[in-house]
Amino acid sequence: xxxxSIYTFVFLVASMLVLPCIAKADDKRYSALVVKGEVxxxxxxxxxxxxxxxxxxxxxxxxxxxxxxxxxxxxxIVDKDISVVVRKYCLSSCANYLFLAAKNKQLEPASILGFxxxxxxxxxxxxxxxxxxxxxxxxxEQLATLVNAEQSFFKKIGVDHxxxxxxxxxxxxxxxxxxxxxPEDKYPSKTVLDDxxxxxxxxLLEVRSRDPEVSFKLxxxxxxxxxMYFPSYPVLRKYGVKGITxxxxxxxxxxxxxxxxxxxxxxxxIFAVGDFSQTGFxxxxxx
Numbered sequence: 336x337x338x339x340s341i342y343t344f345v346f347l348v349a350s351m352l353v354l355p356c357i358a359k360a361d362d363k364r365y366s367a368l369v370v371k372g373e374v375x376x377x378x379x380x381x382x383x384x385x386x387x388x389x390x391x392x393x394x395x396x397x398x399x400x401x402x403x404x405x406x407x408x409x410x411x412i413v414d415k416d417i418s419v420v421v422r423k424y425c426l427s428s429c430a431n432y433l434f435l436a437a438k439n440k441q442l443e444p445a446s447i448l449g450f451x452x453x454x455x456x457x458x459x460x461x462x463x464x465x466x467x468x469x470x471x472x473x474x475x476e477q478l479a480t481l482v483n484a485e486q487s488f489f490k491k492i493g494v495d496h497x498x499x500x501x502x503x504x505x506x507x508x509x510x511x512x513x514x515x516x517x518p519e520d521k522y523p524s525k526t527v528l529d530d531x532x533x534x535x536x537x538x539l540l541e542v543r544s545r546d547p548e549v550s551f552k553l554x555x556x557x558x559x560x561x562x563m564y565f566p567s568y569p570v571l572r573k574y575g576v577k578g579i580t581x582x583x584x585x586x587x588x589x590x591x592x593x594x595x596x597x598x599x600x601x602x603x604x605i606f607a608v609g610d611f612s613q614t615g616f617x618x619x620x621x622x
Contacts, residue, residue, distance in 0.1 A: 367392035367420065374400030374428045379408050386411060392418040398602055399427025402454050406484050409436035413492060421446045424598050426563055426605075431485075435494055441581035445594050447607060449563030452503030453496075454481040498566070498574040505608060506562035515539060516552045527588055528608055534588045561605040565591065570610055587611050 368385040370378055374397055382393060393412075399405075405428035412419065412433060419437035426449035434440055434448060442448060489496040515535050516524040522542050527534045535553070542549060566574075568582045585591040588609065595607045 367394045367418075369394040369422070371396040371422075373398065374405045374408065374433070376401070376404055379404045379411075382408055383411060386415050386417060391416070392420065393433075394420040394422050395425055395429060395433060396421075396423045396601075397425055397429035397433070399429050402428055402432075402481050402485070405429070405432035406481075406488055408433055409488060412436040413438075421448060423447070423601070424449065427451060431499060432488070435492060435576060436488075438578045439580060440578055442583055443581075444583045445597060446583070447563070447565055447591075447594055447598065449565055449605070449607060450499065450502035451506040451561075451563050453499040454478060454485050493575050493577070495574040498571075498576070502564040502566075505564045514554050516554070517542070518550055521546075521549065525589065525592075531588065531608070537587075538589065563605055563607045565607050565609045567610050585609060585611075 368382065368390055370381060370393060372378065378397075378400075385393070409432035411417065413436050416438055417436075418439040419434055420440070421434060421442045423443075423445075424447045425434050426447070430448050430450050431453055485499075486496055489499075512526050512528060513531070513535055514524060514526040515538065525535060525538050539551065542551075565584075567584055568579060571579065571582075585594055588611065591607055591609050595605060599605075
């Protein structure tokens with residue numbers, strides 16, 4: 336691997352899937368710049384041009400992307416007091432940096448905010464030639480730079496960085512899944528994380544309230560997915576996130592699954608988890 340390819344890899348470390356970045360004309364509802372696609376240098380330049388011209392609101396649909404440019408965009412949002420509106424989804428670097436940076440931020444209805452960790456704080460060493468070791472050391476240095484910038488950013492905006500580390504723990508690696516199915520697809524199947532079995536129990540009770548004799552099959556599976564954590568409003572507040580003016584949130588995992596399905600045309604399927612014990616949100620005018 337060349338130094339150039341390592342450099343490219345590092346700054347895509349927080350990325351998910353790649354879509355072209357598209358800037359649209361101002362959205363009349365917000366007098367805003369509307370952008371869709373990967374967090375990258377092109378998005379940074381479009382946003383910088385918009386801000387330099389006096390723009391104040393960005394409507395974003397993004398699957399995430401380059402951590403370095405995510406951090407640069409975020410600092411511009413902070414310094415220029417830019418508002419952020421999430422349309423459909425804001426995942427990975429978009430959630431970590433763009434959304435959290437905004438003093439005023441909101442989600443449009445049925446939109447998903449997805450966290451799954453941040454810049455890796457360690458690198459798995461592999462034995463190799465002297466040239467390989469030099470490349471690995473370069474990678475470590477570049478990762479360390481990104482990690483330090485991320486932690487400094489969170490301190491600047493007053494948000495607990497554990498939001499990122501906790502989201503990583505909730506979404507990392509291979510997941511144990513629990514699935515309930517009904518004969519002849521009489522009722523929709525439901526799949527949740529293994530430790531969310533109470534959601535399966537609630538769903539079964541709901542089905543049996545309508546059909547007391549229905550049979551079902553319960554299975555456990557191991558599956559690797561692009562998993563995102565969609566925190567509730569009270570949980571975000573716990574981590575110190577402020578300035579949220581609208582935050583529609585699904586009432587349960589089943590509704591969240593529907594929201595995820597509605598965005599699946601944009602990229603390969605993701606799996607989202609939330610927390611539904613505390614979902615209350617009051618409009619800023621009611622607080």
